[in-house]
Amino acid sequence: MAVEVVPLSLPPSADASGFVEFGREVKGVDPGNLDDECFAEIEDLLYKHSLLLFRDCDLSPEQQYALTKRFDPASESFGHGNHSIDQNKKSILHPDLKTIPRVPQVQLIGNGQVHDHQGIPEATLKHPSHTVCHKDVLTDEDAEKGYTRFYRWHIDAALYDLRPSKATSLYALKVPAAPKQIVRYDDGTRDELPVPLGGTAFTSTRHMFTILPPELKSVAVRSRVRYAPHPYVWMAAAKLHSNGVGIVSEGKELSYTQLPPWDESKVKVYPMLWKNPVTDELHFQVHPGCAAELYIEPVPDGVDKHDKLYPDGAHLTDLEEVRDLLYTMQRPGIAPQFVYPHDWAERDLVLFHNRGMLHCIVGTFAPAQVRVFHQCNLAASDDPVGPDADDVRRWA
Numbered sequence: 001m002a003v004e005v006v007p008l009s010l011p012p013s014a015d016a017s018g019f020v021e022f023g024r025e026v027k028g029v030d031p032g033n034l035d036d037e038c039f040a041e042i043e044d045l046l047y048k049h050s051l052l053l054f055r056d057c058d059l060s061p062e063q064q065y066a067l068t069k070r071f072d073p074a075s076e077s078f079g080h081g082n083h084s085i086d087q088n089k090k091s092i093l094h095p096d097l098k099t100i101p102r103v104p105q106v107q108l109i110g111n112g113q114v115h116d117h118q119g120i121p122e123a124t125l126k127h128p129s130h131t132v133c134h135k136d137v138l139t140d141e142d143a144e145k146g147y148t149r150f151y152r153w154h155i156d157a158a159l160y161d162l163r164p165s166k167a168t169s170l171y172a173l174k175v176p177a178a179p180k181q182i183v184r185y186d187d188g189t190r191d192e193l194p195v196p197l198g199g200t201a202f203t204s205t206r207h208m209f210t211i212l213p214p215e216l217k218s219v220a221v222r223s224r225v226r227y228a229p230h231p232y233v234w235m236a237a238a239k240l241h242s243n244g245v246g247i248v249s250e251g252k253e254l255s256y257t258q259l260p261p262w263d264e265s266k267v268k269v270y271p272m273l274w275k276n277p278v279t280d281e282l283h284f285q286v287h288p289g290c291a292a293e294l295y296i297e298p299v300p301d302g303v304d305k306h307d308k309l310y311p312d313g314a315h316l317t318d319l320e321e322v323r324d325l326l327y328t329m330q331r332p333g334i335a336p337q338f339v340y341p342h343d344w345a346e347r348d349l350v351l352f353h354n355r356g357m358l359h360c361i362v363g364t365f366a367p368a369q370v371r372v373f374h375q376c377n378l379a380a381s382d383d384p385v386g387p388d389a390d391d392v393r394r395w396a
């Protein structure tokens with residue numbers, strides 16, 4: 001089978017210059033039955049283009065798991081652990097996920113009532129709403145007018161013990177027909193983004209790095225992020241900014257002594273920039289809600305320190321300072337013109353490079369609007385790789 005790729009069709013809101021390499025529709029292949037040669041081509045395309053769309057697919061949960069696993073054959077468990085969902089009742093992910101009994105690595109997500117689905121006799125799905133996690137929420141009147149919000153920009157990753165998955169697959173089984181909604185940013189800007197109901201929003205973190213000013217590129221290439229232990233438990237009571245980028249600092253996080261038992265060896269400290277294994281480009285890859293501290297290395301010898309931020313390095317432990325800096329670096333990347341909101345059709349399969357982008361749920365659903373998706377991501381067998389010495393010299 002020949003792999004044919006075409007650019008994604010972008011919405012009118014998109015600035016095409018931000019999507020030159022981002023996203024491709026793949027034609028002429030059956031993603032559930034790829035031979036090795038074809039898969040190698042798909043894998044290469046995924047790292048080059050971050051998001052691959054396949055239309056009109058038939059994909060069983062077994063095939064979806066097998067396909068997702070091919071990006072990391074040594075991976076095994078769901079990205080948040082196969083058992084952690086039931087054991088960890090405080091996880092903010094818990095209400096949104098149901099597992100396919102035959103294939104526990106594949107999750108059933110969506111909205112509304114589902115009957116007799118892949119061994120699940122009955123399930124009530126609830127599309128996550130910003131009203132449960134944003135500090136300020138839209139009024140009922142605004143919602144009736146068709147306004148909605150980004151829910152939470154994120155990476156699929158437990159960020160404690162388990163490593164962030166390489167690829168995530170999302171397969172649409174049922175997509176309700178509905179008018180578009182408008183995401184309102186409500187962050188001091190008048191930014192808005194028209195989105196399909198229940199569209200998934202994506203932004204390239206390579207582009208997020210590219211558009212940073214030089215002084216912030218310098219900080220990024222020198223920084224590592226320390227994530228909180230059990231980060232989703234830690235920040236479960238905290239509320240997000242109205243644009244879904246990170247948390248408003250109000251002291252609502254648990255203290256580390258209030259957390260379930262944790263082990264320093266399982267705490268994740270990752271570079272702020274992750275190196276793409278195929279293109280060698282750097283992606284600004286930080287989960288803003290789970291980040292707790294920053295380690296910033298000094299500007300290397302021989303590089304002019306003039307006009308640099310934190311030229312002698314720093315260890316930032318003040319949560320508000322950490323979050324403010326990350327917000328400044330990440331907010332430009334989710335500007336409306338740089339977001340691709342995928343307009344799902346039934347039997348669409350999207351594969352995305354989870355180490356090369358942020359993504360976000362959008363939309364406000366009525367209970368009767370039924371949306372059924374299968375999602376798979378697997379805790380990786382290795383850690384992401386940060387900038388090398390040449391990258392540091394180039395950008396510091």
Ligand SMILES: [Fe+2]
Nearest residue numbers: 154155156359
């Ligand atoms: Fe996700």
